[in-house]
Amino acid sequence: MSMAEKSVVEKAKKIFENFLNRQGSRKTPERFSVIDELYGLPQDEHIDVEGLFLLMRNKGYTISRATIYNTLDLLVECGLAVKHQFKDKVALYEQALTYKHHDHHVCNQCRKIREFSDDRLSLIKEAMGREFQSAISSHSLVLYGDCQIENCENLRII
Numbered sequence: 001m002s003m004a005e006k007s008v009v010e011k012a013k014k015i016f017e018n019f020l021n022r023q024g025s026r027k028t029p030e031r032f033s034v035i036d037e038l039y040g041l042p043q044d045e046h047i048d049v050e051g052l053f054l055l056m057r058n059k060g061y062t063i064s065r066a067t068i069y070n071t072l073d074l075l076v077e078c079g080l081a082v083k084h085q086f087k088d089k090v091a092l093y094e095q096a097l098t099y100k101h102h103d104h105h106v107c108n109q110c111r112k113i114r115e116f117s118d119d120r121l122s123l124i125k126e127a128m129g130r131e132f133q134s135a136i137s138s139h140s141l142v143l144y145g146d147c148q149i150e151n152c153e154n155l156r157i158i
């Protein structure tokens with residue numbers, strides 16, 4: 001882990017600590033280790049509870065699925081993680097602290113997730129905000145398709 005990545009983890013832990021203090025929740029080492037592992041992943045990785053559980057168990061942590069599940073939800077609540085519920089998939093989580101908003105393309109066949117951001121969406125948000133007299137605060141957009149890449153399961157079947 002680089003110096004920059006380390007300081008992101010430290011910053012995330014500080015935010016989490018303050019959040020837990022405000023909530024009067026317990027500050028257990030297990031909860032903080034979830035930050036280490038979520039933020040230790042590549043920035044564009046999306047992981048589910050089971051994936052994180054296996055990863056942490058393989059690294060020798062003694063942590064339950066329930067603790068991971070609860071901690072991830074706390075991280076979402078304090079803005080340190082984003083939770084996605086893509087079509088017919090279990091909930092996936094990704095780190096959020098220094099990662100700017102982006103949207104996703106999910107392949108119907110191989111389930112590969114790719115990320116994109118397109119400034120044209122801000123024009124739509126502005127226009128719809130005017131139309132609905134709403135201060136648009138966020139959006140989510142998921143494109144589903146059959147990816148035409150070589151390692152797509154869809155193409156392997158053909």
Ligand SMILES: [Zn+2]
Pocket residue numbers: 044046094102104115
């Ligand atoms: Zn993403």
Ligand SMILES: [Zn+2]
Pocket residue numbers: 107108109110111112146147148149151152153154
């Ligand atoms: Zn695919």
